[in-house]
Amino acid sequence: QVQLQESGPGLVKPSETLSLICTVSGVSISSYSWTWIRQPAGKGLECIGRIYRSGSTDYNPSLKSRVTMSLDTSKNQLSLKLSSVTAADTAVYFCARDALLWAFDYWGQGTLVTVSS
């Protein structure tokens, strides 16, 4: 059974860096691509970017200058860093498996990150 679990600080100060981890179980992260999505309260879904099993990345141009994604195959984890955050980055952050033809087939439950001083 594939499971994903996001973790990280729930509160980040403006101008600082948001850092999240997604721990994957039931499958090797080296076998698939993975994606991060966020959702502000009461709003829609936005893809932040994805990381291929090779470790190469594809970021949303709207966030590209501030985003870094990486894989830790030894821990079966993926990470997201978003720098210079503002209140507009307050959202629930999800990780999901990008199964190519099969779309985003497994999701974590999401973690709320609030940007506030």
Place this chain on the structure above:
Amino acid sequence: EIVLTQSPDTLSLSPGERATLSCRASQSVSSSYLAWYQQKPGQAPRLLIYGASNRATGIPDRFSGSGSGTDFTLTINRLEPEDFAVYYCQQYDSSPRTFGQGTKVEIK
């Protein structure tokens, strides 16, 4: 980027009725790389349909998807109480992957 526009924003229906949700793309979505997700409050989205018309594992057959190019439809036959939720379409043909704004299916 490909912009997806869903209609209507809200659909008010009774259990047992049929729901028809629309998703229109600003440019053609090739190879039908179009998916539909269901999201309930406080939960992650759940994949319903991929490749425009293929049901994901464990999805009841009352859910069906159709369409190609720029126009896609999600149909829910005989709405069950657990089907009242927000539905999103998504294109995964080009980067960045984008979602529609969502259609809320509410109990009438």
